[in-house]
Amino acid sequence: MQNISDFLSNSVSFGLCISLVCYWIATFIYRKTKFFLFAPLLVACALIIVFLVVFKIPYESYLKGAQFLYYLMTPCTVALAIPLYRQFSKLKDNALAIILGIVAGILANALFIFAFCSIFKINHTEYVSILPKSITTPIGIALSNQNGGIESVTILLITIAGNMANIFGVIFCKIFRIKEPVAQGVACGTSGHAMGTAKALEMGEVQGAMSGLSIAVCGLLTVVILPFFVNLI
Amino acid sequence: MRLIRQFTILVVVCFIGEILHALIPLPIPASIYGLVLMFIALQSGFMPLEVVEEISIGILGIMPILFVPSTVGLILAWPILKVHWLEFTIIGVGSTIAVFFAAGHVTQLVIRIVRKIMGQEPEQQG
Numbered sequence: 001m002q003n004i005s006d007f008l009s010n011s012v013s014f015g016l017c018i019s020l021v022c023y024w025i026a027t028f029i030y031r032k033t034k035f036f037l038f039a040p041l042l043v044a045c046a047l048i049i050v051f052l053v054v055f056k057i058p059y060e061s062y063l064k065g066a067q068f069l070y071y072l073m074t075p076c077t078v079a080l081a082i083p084l085y086r087q088f089s090k091l092k093d094n095a096l097a098i099i100l101g102i103v104a105g106i107l108a109n110a111l112f113i114f115a116f117c118s119i120f121k122i123n124h125t126e127y128v129s130i131l132p133k134s135i136t137t138p139i140g141i142a143l144s145n146q147n148g149g150i151e152s153v154t155i156l157l158i159t160i161a162g163n164m165a166n167i168f169g170v171i172f173c174k175i176f177r178i179k180e181p182v183a184q185g186v187a188c189g190t191s192g193h194a195m196g197t198a199k200a201l202e203m204g205e206v207q208g209a210m211s212g213l214s215i216a217v218c219g220l221l222t223v224v225i226l227p228f229f230v231n232l233i
Numbered sequence: 234m235r236l237i238r239q240f241t242i243l244v245v246v247c248f249i250g251e252i253l254h255a256l257i258p259l260p261i262p263a264s265i266y267g268l269v270l271m272f273i274a275l276q277s278g279f280m281p282l283e284v285v286e287e288i289s290i291g292i293l294g295i296m297p298i299l300f301v302p303s304t305v306g307l308i309l310a311w312p313i314l315k316v317h318w319l320e321f322t323i324i325g326v327g328s329t330i331a332v333f334f335a336a337g338h339v340t341q342l343v344i345r346i347v348r349k350i351m352g353q354e355p356e357q358q359g
Contacts, residue, residue: 015302019298019301019302019305020298022301023297023298023301040297041297041300041301041304042304044301045301045304045305045307048301048305049305049307049308052305052308053308059305059306059308059309062302062305063302066301066302066305067302069298069299069301069302070299070302070303072292072299073264073299073300073303074247074250074263074264074267075240075243075244075247075292076292076293076296076299077264077265077267077268078243078246078247078250078264078267078268078270078271079243079271079285079288079289079290079292079293080268080293081268081269081271081272081275081289082271082275082282082285082286082289082290082293083293084268084272085272085275085276085282088276094340094344094347096343096347097339097340097341097343097344097347098340100339100340100343101335101336101337101339101340101341101343102336102340103339104335104336104338104339104340105332105333105335105336105339106332107335108328108331108332108334108335108336109328109331109332112324112327112328112331112332113324113328116320116323116324116327116328117324120317120320120324122317122320126313126317130321130324130325133325133328133329134328134329134332137296137300138264138296138299139262139264139265139268141300141303142262142263142264142265143262145262146260146261146262147260150306150309150310150313151303151306152303152304152305152306152307152308152309152310153307153310153313153314153321155300155303155304156304156307156314156321156325157321157324157325160322160325160326160329161325161328161329161332164325164326164329164330165329165333169333172330172333172334172337173337176333176334176337176338178337178338178341179341180340180341180344180345182340182344183336183337183338183340183341183344184337186336186337186340187332187333187334187336187337187340188333190332190333190336191329191332191333191336192329192333194296214336216268220265220268220269223261223262223265227260230260
């Protein structure tokens with residue numbers, strides 16, 4: 001057992017290997033069950049964590065192999081410019097409404113989190129980890145790191161937000177009486193990034209395009225607005 | 234070779250982003266400078282989309298896998314999660330509803346106000 005643990009801890013390929021294999025297994029489980037709590041990312045990570053704990057492999061050793069995936073997050077953020085470029089022309093018609101809507105969403109997010117973190121007496125580190133929770137993951141992680149947050153906590157909350165928007169998007173639109181297609185798309189994209197957009201695409205073409213546009217615009221505006229909230233707790 | 238060339242451009246933009254992050258004293262992550270630079274280059278026509286299109290679509294397609302290493306970091310955040318899991322869940326669920334409501338309604342309101350000012354009535358209901 002000790003030998004296996006040592007070998008895996010020093011292996012160059014182990015981290016990358018287990019990451020990819022577990023993600024593949026998790027995708028398979030999700031396809032078979034279609035159960036919303038089995039989001040592939042979370043199941044894959046649960047499998048990896050169990051493996052690391054059982055074989056007593058430190059996180060740092062795992063990361064050594066998985067660093068390649070970790071690095072790709074930066075080019076991935078830059079690549080978000082491509083969908084933004086493609087959808088930018090769609091901003092023109094309703095620019096004012098879309099931008100004000102997204103800003104309102106960002107402020108609602110920050111104020112809600114500030115209020116509840118105050119009530120729950122949550123520390124600065126956890127507070128700044130939660131703050132960027134409604135934006136696309138690579139930008140959220142970058143902001144969390146920037147402010148000294150814990151990136152895994154940020155991802156967990158981003159995943160909760162995405163799942164909420166994906167599962168309840170249609171119901172929310174009904175309950176809240178959001179009827180304009182453009183507004184439905186902006187709501188999905190601003191609250192649930194890519195996962196909200198997946199649902200918006202099912203609602204209609206306009207909703208899907210607006211939601212996709214909102215991902216990048218919301219991420220960028222959050223970068224501008226969030227610093228005003230960071231030091232409140 | 235084509236993909237390598239595309240990847241090189243993407244990484245060079247990332248690197249320029251890092252340089253800007255070091256030079257400009259603003260709380261903006263390096264990757265965001267990269268995103269904005271890339272967008273400006275595309276929008277201005279300085280860089281044609283084909284030059285980076287395939288690799289970008291490829292990377293965006295595998296995006297969730299890239300978050301695996303960070304999410305496994307929950308292993309380190311376990312002591313915090315054990316204490317705060319309920320609070321985190323309440324905040325995650327509640328704030329998402331708040332964002333959905335605010336973003337949707339403000340967008341809808343502004344669309345309707347603009348429509349009224351412009352005098353373009355939507356097709357009458359009923």
